[in-house]
Amino acid sequence: MGADPLSGPGFDPAACDRIPIQIPGLIQPHGALLVLRPDDLVVVQASANTRRWLGAEPDAVLGRAVDDLFGTEVADRLRATVARERLDAGPRFALTLVPPTGGAPLDVTVHTSDGLLVLELEATGRSDPGAGDPYTLVRDAVARLQSSASVRGFCQTVAVEVRRLTGFDRVMVYRFAADASGWVLAEDRRPDAASYLDKHFPAGDVPKPARDLMARNWLRLVPDVGYEPVPLVPVDNPVTGRPLDMSFCLLRHSSRMCTTYLKNMGTACQMTMPLLRDGALWGLVSCHHAEPRFVPFAVRAACEVFAQVASLQVAAAEDREAYGTRIDLTAARERLLAGLDRADDPAAWLLDNAPALAAHLPADGSAVCTGHTIVLHGRTPTEAEARALGAWLGAAHPDRVFASDCLSAAYPPATGFVERAAGLLAVEFGPELAASVLWFRREEVETVAWAGDPRKPVETGPLGEYLSPRRSFERWLETVRGKCRPWSPAEVEATNMLRAAVLDRVRTRTDQAERVRSELAASRKELDAFVYVASHDLKEPVRGIHGYAHYLIEQAGAKLDTEERRRLDGLVRLTDRMEGLIESLLHFSRVGQLDLTLAAADLSGVAAEALDVVAPRIAEAGAEVVIGPLPTLRCDRRWVREVLVNLITNGLKYNDQPHKRVEIGYTVPTAEGDPPVLFVRDNGIGIPERHREAVFQMFKRLHGRTDYGGGTGAGLAIVRKIVDRHGGRIWAESVPGAGSTFYFTLATEKCPK
Numbered sequence: 001m002g003a004d005p006l007s008g009p010g011f012d013p014a015a016c017d018r019i020p021i022q023i024p025g026l027i028q029p030h031g032a033l034l035v036l037r038p039d040d041l042v043v044v045q046a047s048a049n050t051r052r053w054l055g056a057e058p059d060a061v062l063g064r065a066v067d068d069l070f071g072t073e074v075a076d077r078l079r080a081t082v083a084r085e086r087l088d089a090g091p092r093f094a095l096t097l098v099p100p101t102g103g104a105p106l107d108v109t110v111h112t113s114d115g116l117l118v119l120e121l122e123a124t125g126r127s128d129p130g131a132g133d134p135y136t137l138v139r140d141a142v143a144r145l146q147s148s149a150s151v152r153g154f155c156q157t158v159a160v161e162v163r164r165l166t167g168f169d170r171v172m173v174y175r176f177a178a179d180a181s182g183w184v185l186a187e188d189r190r191p192d193a194a195s196y197l198d199k200h201f202p203a204g205d206v207p208k209p210a211r212d213l214m215a216r217n218w219l220r221l222v223p224d225v226g227y228e229p230v231p232l233v234p235v236d237n238p239v240t241g242r243p244l245d246m247s248f249c250l251l252r253h254s255s256r257m258c259t260t261y262l263k264n265m266g267t268a269c270q271m272t273m274p275l276l277r278d279g280a281l282w283g284l285v286s287c288h289h290a291e292p293r294f295v296p297f298a299v300r301a302a303c304e305v306f307a308q309v310a311s312l313q314v315a316a317a318e319d320r321e322a323y324g325t326r327i328d329l330t331a332a333r334e335r336l337l338a339g340l341d342r343a344d345d346p347a348a349w350l351l352d353n354a355p356a357l358a359a360h361l362p363a364d365g366s367a368v369c370t371g372h373t374i375v376l377h378g379r380t381p382t383e384a385e386a387r388a389l390g391a392w393l394g395a396a397h398p399d400r401v402f403a404s405d406c407l408s409a410a411y412p413p414a415t416g417f418v419e420r421a422a423g424l425l426a427v428e429f430g431p432e433l434a435a436s437v438l439w440f441r442r443e444e445v446e447t448v449a450w451a452g453d454p455r456k457p458v459e460t461g462p463l464g465e466y467l468s469p470r471r472s473f474e475r476w477l478e479t480v481r482g483k484c485r486p487w488s489p490a491e492v493e494a495t496n497m498l499r500a501a502v503l504d505r506v507r508t509r510t511d512q513a514e515r516v517r518s519e520l521a522a523s524r525k526e527l528d529a530f531v532y533v534a535s536h537d538l539k540e541p542v543r544g545i546h547g548y549a550h551y552l553i554e555q556a557g558a559k560l561d562t563e564e565r566r567r568l569d570g571l572v573r574l575t576d577r578m579e580g581l582i583e584s585l586l587h588f589s590r591v592g593q594l595d596l597t598l599a600a601a602d603l604s605g606v607a608a609e610a611l612d613v614v615a616p617r618i619a620e621a622g623a624e625v626v627i628g629p630l631p632t633l634r635c636d637r638r639w640v641r642e643v644l645v646n647l648i649t650n651g652l653k654y655n656d657q658p659h660k661r662v663e664i665g666y667t668v669p670t671a672e673g674d675p676p677v678l679f680v681r682d683n684g685i686g687i688p689e690r691h692r693e694a695v696f697q698m699f700k701r702l703h704g705r706t707d708y709g710g711g712t713g714a715g716l717a718i719v720r721k722i723v724d725r726h727g728g729r730i731w732a733e734s735v736p737g738a739g740s741t742f743y744f745t746l747a748t749e750k751c752p753k
């Protein structure tokens with residue numbers, strides 16, 4: 001098991017994630033390793049370099065107890081550590097030992113693996129003048145790890161403090177993404193050291209087994225990447241019959257992939273510490289030095305404490321940042337929505353506020369779509385592409401927020417505009433508000449910087465091309481192509497809240513309008529009922545007066561003088577007129593009260609029926625009435641016929657042309673969903689502009705009582721009521737002297753033919 005599993009022919013890059021790097025059977029040469037039986041502390045396995053550190057070859061060490069090798073005092077202190085400390089979660093400092101054969105003092109750590117004790121002995125390094133007092137240093141560093149508002153600020157503090165503690169040339173803090181790629185969020189370095197700030201590292205640069213080990217070890221040091229690995233003797237542990245599990249060994253050999261990679265980066269020494277959040281690997285503190293250097297155990301212990309404290313603060317830093325983002329997004333949303341409260345039409349408001357909506361989220365572009373209108377902002381797909389995307393969204397993900405950092409995976413046509421918009425966050429407002437807002441993010445590949453020069457010629461070493469920066473970069477490109485920076489949970493949440501807030505306001509407004517409408521309808525109905533009762537009750541006395549007047553004329557006609565007779569005739573006329581008015585009122589109130597019988601009606605047929613009704617008048621006037629093509633609409637044909645009869649009659653009545661002409665037709669709606677507009681046009685006397693609304697009022701006439709054939713002035717009021725009852729609208733246009741056109745619509749939806 002002495003061979004490096006990554007070297008040799010037939011190297012398979014994909015196998016990197018499966019390599020058992022915890023059992024290399026090799027150590028780094030900056031210390032010695034002894035494996036002891038726990039009961040008698042007899043050495044059963046030793047690193048091949050014991051001569052250098054302990055002054056004796058492995059053969060002279062194997063099979064001997066610690067008491068025998070280093071004296072009873074050392075053995076007793078070791079036993080005390082074993083009895084006192086928890087040793088299965090990593091090495092614990094046991095003692096400092098001066099080898100019996102002389103040489104530098106050694107720091108001894110101990111931990112358990114496979115039920116055996118693992119002793120690791122390293123030079124104390126106490127003569128290192130730069131080390132300082134690590135406990136004072138770490139105490140101050142922790143104090144400075146203050147609450148920074150942003151995650152990046154927090155990482156920067158970590159980088160600065162670790163560099164202050166250790167004196168490395170460069171300290172970087174990485175953040176691991178969900179796909180395990182790394183991003184250098186912060187860096188502190190010697191001014192002349194190369195910068196890796198903001199660079200991205202492919203996931204393959206730190207394979208999964210390495211990440212797993214990182215999450216379990218608070219610190220890892222490779223003092224000299226150019227080292228010659230030292231094998232364990234014997235290779236397999238004689239007690240277990242297996243290679244030693246070295247997951248927690250400080251001296252564990254680093255894979256060649258790792259050391260080659262570091263060499264490629266111009267680094268001779270590396271020390272790493274994980275940043276964990278909720279026990280999972282969140283980031284990494286990576287320290288580099290251009291020259292080989294040893295970091296004494298005491299300084300490493302201080303760094304470990306610091307990494308543990310920093311890990312505890314990661315969650316707080318992220319939460320603080322997310323909280324800050326939420327506050328900003330909430331403030332932006334409130335500002336935006338204040339305008340909506342004042343707007344008449346929410347859809348138009350969305351379009352008018354396209355720039356503010358675009359700024360609502362950190363995105364590269366946005367689109368606001370309502371009905372047929374689309375407003376693009378920033379870097380987006382083309383209008384046609386955005387329309388197609390909007391249609392797909394409405395069908396596939398209606399009524400909700402949709403977020404994707406790789407749109408083409410869900411919507412293949414997006415590959416066509418991937419450089420402009422690789423990711424989408426969209427909100428569909430659903431049936432209450434036919435609109436959607438889309439935010440786009442560009443493909444990440446464009447913004448990426450890689451910690452190596454991808455144009456650098458491929459270096460082929462003993463491990464093949466795979467480990468060179470260029471290959472690694474290409475592999476990473478494959479994994480990020482078509483993807484954008486992911487939408488954060490805070491951003492998705494903010495969009496959900498925007499949607500809820502807009503819809504809430506739209507619903508409140510609809511509810512209010514609905515309430516006003518139904519209150520109005522109720523009071524109209526009441527008024528109609530009152531008018532009906534009142535006019536009905538009025539009818540009888542008027543009839544009575546009319547009857548008495550007639551009776552008087554008949555009975556006393558001869559005795560009456562001319563003036564008396566004229567007055568009585570006037571009374572009869574007035575009561576006739578009064579009856580006419582009451583009849584009109586009764587009819588008007590009936591139109592308001594009776595239920596409509598709605599059904600699809602071919603309006604050409606309805607117009608023909610109306611023509612039959614007015615046929616005698618047409619004939620009398622020698623007029624021409626033309627009926628153009630008319631649509632089929634859902635309506636109460638009886639009432640619509642009455643509308644047409646009234647309008648045609650007026651067109652003939654208020655007309656002093658020798659050749660009277662009335663035309664009935666309709667205009668095709670220009671926009672989908674708009675109702676067709678029907679019209680009745682005449683070449684009559686016209687209506688002055690100031691009266692064009694007034695003519696629809698009850699009993700409003702523009703002429704003398706008997707002019708133009710007389711009338712009660714109720715016709716157009718009844719017509720308007722019928723149109724209202726259908727949910728339509730009526731209005732008049734006119735050129736005085738040349739004619740009038742009455743336009744009206746019925747229900748908003750058009751009937752299928």
Ligand code: ADP
Nearest residue numbers: 650651654686695701702711712713714715716
């Ligand atoms: P009436 O015909 O009984 O007077 P209407 O309500 O039908 O009552 O019409 C109200 C008034 O509007 C009419 O008196 C007339 O002055 C005017 N008017 C209606 N239709 C026309 C028209 N086609 N051309 C000109 N004036 C019109």
